[in-house]
Amino acid sequence: MSQTSLNKDKIKFLLLEGIHPSAVTRLQSAGYTNVVTHDKALSGDALKKAIAGAHFVGIRSRTQLTEDVFAAADKLVAVGCFCIGTNQVDLEAAASRGIPVFNAPYSNTRSVAELVIAEAILLLRGIPAKNAAAHRGQWMKSATNSFEVRGKTLGIVGYGNIGMQLGVIAEGLGMVVEFYDSVAKLPLGNARQIPELDTLLGRADVVSLHVPQTPSTANMIGPSELSAMKAGAILINASRGNVVDIDALAEALTSGHLLGTAIDVFPVEPKSNDDEFVSPLRGIDNALITPHIGGSTVEAQANIGTEVAEKLTRYSDNGTTLSAVNFPEVALPEHDDQHRLLHVHRNVPGVMGAFNRIFSESGINICAQYLQTINDIGYVVVDVDSEYSERALAQLRAIEGTLRCRVLF
Numbered sequence: 001m002s003q004t005s006l007n008k009d010k011i012k013f014l015l016l017e018g019i020h021p022s023a024v025t026r027l028q029s030a031g032y033t034n035v036v037t038h039d040k041a042l043s044g045d046a047l048k049k050a051i052a053g054a055h056f057v058g059i060r061s062r063t064q065l066t067e068d069v070f071a072a073a074d075k076l077v078a079v080g081c082f083c084i085g086t087n088q089v090d091l092e093a094a095a096s097r098g099i100p101v102f103n104a105p106y107s108n109t110r111s112v113a114e115l116v117i118a119e120a121i122l123l124l125r126g127i128p129a130k131n132a133a134a135h136r137g138q139w140m141k142s143a144t145n146s147f148e149v150r151g152k153t154l155g156i157v158g159y160g161n162i163g164m165q166l167g168v169i170a171e172g173l174g175m176v177v178e179f180y181d182s183v184a185k186l187p188l189g190n191a192r193q194i195p196e197l198d199t200l201l202g203r204a205d206v207v208s209l210h211v212p213q214t215p216s217t218a219n220m221i222g223p224s225e226l227s228a229m230k231a232g233a234i235l236i237n238a239s240r241g242n243v244v245d246i247d248a249l250a251e252a253l254t255s256g257h258l259l260g261t262a263i264d265v266f267p268v269e270p271k272s273n274d275d276e277f278v279s280p281l282r283g284i285d286n287a288l289i290t291p292h293i294g295g296s297t298v299e300a301q302a303n304i305g306t307e308v309a310e311k312l313t314r315y316s317d318n319g320t321t322l323s324a325v326n327f328p329e330v331a332l333p334e335h336d337d338q339h340r341l342l343h344v345h346r347n348v349p350g351v352m353g354a355f356n357r358i359f360s361e362s363g364i365n366i367c368a369q370y371l372q373t374i375n376d377i378g379y380v381v382v383d384v385d386s387e388y389s390e391r392a393l394a395q396l397r398a399i400e401g402t403l404r405c406r407v408l409f
């Protein structure tokens with residue numbers, strides 16, 4: 001088993017938000033036994049208190065890791081988002097402290113795609129409204145506004161990992177798949193990219209949103225986009241809550257312009273399962289509301305637990321940053337008998353010159369060197385003979401522009 005310079009039982013992992021136990025199992029099998037778990041998200045002072053002293057933190061979509069929280073995270077080495085979205089993390093604040101952030105880009109995509117398909121079928125049949133009425137004692141047996149999905153057009157906004165998978169399943173059900181994406185994408189099957197969002201909205205019977213939360217997607221679907229949708233169409237949002245203007249959507253439903261909606265994510269979501277859910281969609285029968293559970297299946301959560309725990313242990317064990325979302329990506333081999341120095345720095349002229357000078361002037365032989373940069377962050381890794389690492393570490397830490405430097409045994 002690989003070694004770290006700090007004893008593994010001293011390396012503290014803090015896992016929040018009920019991350020699946022598969023993560024703990026994976027951490028323990030890699031020798032990391034100091035794992036503290038919480039069922040819920042933490043915020044404010046409770047989060048700062050819990051994160052102080054932790055070397056690794058694992059969160060899901062609810063925990064907000066802000067600049068303020070990073071300032072309190074005195075020992076933090078890396079962050080694991082046990083989900084896809086990383087908008088809850090101030091990625092720049094993390095990078096500027098030399099902290100890589102990892103996520104699980106694939107493990108829950110199928111779960112979201114399956115949910116969306118189920119919702120499209122239910123909504124085209126008017127099931128949410130019929131179900132709500134039946135609970136009130138009303139018998140709504142009727143074929144009016146009740147349709148098959150076969151032959152209908154699915155408009156996917158954001159043709160990434162989820163959108164593409166959704167398109168493939170939808171074609172299997174006989175749907176016509178069209179998509180809008182801000183970059184050119186290879187269409188799978190018979191899917192077709194539509195260059196303008198409004199054009200797609202005017203053609204689709206079901207519109208499903210699969211974009212990340214960024215400034216460019218905030219209120220992407222507002223009053224004018226809702227008007228651009230076909231009368232009697234359906235809107236599904238399992239991406240992020242601020243992508244849709246929820247008041248405008250409520251209006252489009254009550255006016256009868258849209259036949260129905262399925263919304264899994266909201267501009268404001270309850271902080272915990274004990275808090276009340278407040279939304280203008282409450283009480284609208286043809287709005288299928290779910291509590292941000294698009295990725296919440298046993299399969300997805302178990303896979304995510306293993307996947308992200310694996311990324312954290314690889315970073316801790318050997319410095320590999322493959323699939324970090326805010327950090328230079330370096331895939332590293334094992335470092336066997338040598339010591340490995342990891343140096344995170346500002347990517348500015350002079351740092352690498354100073355770095356290499358230290359080795360040439362002190363006569364320390366570099367056995368292997370790896371360098372990668374992204375934006376203003378540089379990450380250089382060198383393997384050296386074990387007797388030299390402590391001396392080199394002290395000198396590397398003194399280089400101007402150094403954000404973080406550590407050694408792995």
Ligand SMILES: NC(=O)C1=CN([C@@H]2O[C@H](COP(=O)(O)OP(=O)(O)OC[C@H]3O[C@@H](n4cnc5c(N)ncnc54)[C@H](O)[C@@H]3O)[C@@H](O)[C@H]2O)C=CC1
Nearest residue numbers: 084085158159160161162181182211212216238239294295
């Ligand atoms: N409801 C839930 O439980 C879950 C929600 N999600 C959300 O779904 C989002 C999408 O997930 P993935 O498909 O894995 O992401 P992805 O990154 O693979 O795909 C996103 C796509 O959106 C496109 N895009 C970005 N900005 C755009 C814009 N302004 N206009 C048009 N297209 C734009 C990108 O080019 C990309 O093709 C995640 O970021 C996350 O927020 C993910 C998993 C579970």
Ligand SMILES: O=C(O)C(=O)COP(=O)(O)O
Nearest residue numbers: 060061062083084085295
């Ligand atoms: O994967 C994502 O981005 C999600 O939105 C799922 O979030 P969760 O892990 O269910 O809090």
